[in-house]
Amino acid sequence: MEVTNTKEESKTASIVVIGGGIAGVSCAETLSSLCKDEKITLITASPLIKAVTNFKQISRRLEEFEVEEKPGAALEAECENVKVLQVMVVSIDADKNEIQTSDGSTISYTKLCICSGGTPKLVSHDNPYVIGIRDTESVSHFQEKLSGARRVIIVGNGGIATELVHEIENCEVVWAIKDKSISATFVDAGAAEFFLPHLAGDKEVQEGPLKRLKYTVSNAAAKDQVQSGTKGGALGPDWSLGLTMKGKYNSARKVHVEYECEIKEIFTPEELKERNLEVDEPIGCSYLNCEWPVYVCFTNGKCYGCDFIVSATGVIPNSCSISCNKIFKIAQDGGIEVNDQMHTNVDHIYAAGDVCTASWDWAPHWLQMRLWSQARQMGCYVAQCIMADINKEKITLDFCFELFAHVTKFFGYKVILLGKFNGQGLEGKYDILLRMTKGVEYIKVISKDGRMQGAILIGETDLEETFENLILNQLDLTRYGEDLLDPGIDIEDYFD
């Protein structure tokens, strides 16, 4: 997409959205439908934007959608009052309501929404053997390194690590986690046990293919990004499916998990020799007594060689990548603080998606996670807040922020997380109901004083709708006891 000459653009102020990821595009699309007479300018550093397609509400709060990367011109064709500019925003002058872009233009805004996303938090930012995964460019870089790899060390125990460990083939994997059980950011130790047999086993365990959120990674996008050197939008559902994740090792997958440890130090072979350090061999791995380009020593004393390291260790919100003459209030996790109107502490400036931190009093069963679904919800909601502000109104917090609801797929199983799915904030004082059928389903219900607070549903349980309602209406379930999870009882009939 050629860069539109932004000079003439700056004459008339418009509502400006920074960021062509899910949050920014959802914001621009919703603004376009709500404020037909307003001029909306979406400015993004990435050559392609991310748009939601095939949106499906699978329950009152669970949503499924596909994501398509497309040129900004496609959004302009769809929303006639939206202009897409592909350029980097370098600074904001909040006194003059102007932003400066990397091509030297100044663009005025009436309202500004920052949706600049996040970047991978890496265990080391200057080691060439440590890589993060965020956008199509970083995935291409990862694939290239993996194609020549015999062994990779993956650090982190969240979404990216869990998906990578499941998808990588023909390469030994050492998965180093701080926790006592795998995928702890998403599931509890019981669910981790349920997943363990699939760690190094066959990849597809699900009876019948579960429709995965389709996410198209067009190779053109990756090439463009490399040429333009810009950071693209974050990946999301299905980023890994359909991508070749093959090493050069010619045998089945080998995964060794190193529990309760972090990286202590990373060495070159020379440094290792100088320090006269002992190298260990990961259990079950086959490349023994090899020369490796990089060595990792962990806090538990183990030291392994590998071809490269993936740091799947979270996201840093891009809250400080655009300078501003006003100081934004930044939350502890690095996001720009927003209130329940998605407003920052600076006049006329909003924020949404990975870049922001929801700083209102959260509903009892909602929590922020930097997810595709929340980026979309925030993008749509902030547009409504901006429109309300223009009309000098206030709106109530959107109902999507009443309950945390996330659907994904780990180790070939559908995973649904509802409410305080890991007992977040309940200080360990809650009751658990569990039902597990090995290789088929894992259901964990968290309740307090007889009322459901959260749930983990793995497999095709069809309980999500009922459990959503039970968490929201806080019905006292004491009298149902274990019947609640009795497979012989159709609990939907109880509560219909």
Ligand SMILES: Cc1cc2nc3c(=O)[nH]c(=O)nc-3n(C[C@H](O)[C@H](O)[C@H](O)COP(=O)(O)OP(=O)(O)OC[C@H]3O[C@@H](n4cnc5c(N)ncnc54)[C@H](O)[C@@H]3O)c2cc1C
């Ligand atoms: C590998 C991976 C897999 C994931 N899988 C899932 C999943 O399965 N399910 C799920 O729910 N979530 C998933 N996520 C999280 C999800 O991708 C993010 O939460 C979501 O995409 C964030 O959207 P965003 O629009 O806030 O930010 P981003 O997608 O990061 O978009 C930010 C945009 O801002 C632009 N930008 C940044 N700075 C500037 C600037 N100065 N000037 C102009 N433009 C700028 C960027 O170019 C980009 O277009 C995954 C994330 C990763 C990295």
Ligand SMILES: NC(=O)C1=CN([C@@H]2O[C@H](COP(=O)(O)OP(=O)(O)OC[C@H]3O[C@@H](n4cnc5c(N)ncnc54)[C@H](O)[C@@H]3O)[C@@H](O)[C@H]2O)C=CC1
């Ligand atoms: N299926 C899904 O829903 C997916 C969601 N995502 C989302 O994308 C974003 C990025 O994913 P991730 O990087 O996996 O983030 P994450 O937040 O999911 O996981 C980060 C993990 O790294 C660990 N960690 C942090 N610092 C560490 C350190 N120094 N040493 C060892 N471990 C450390 C954390 O404890 C956590 O387990 C997240 O917001 C995540 O929720 C990503 C992939 C899939």
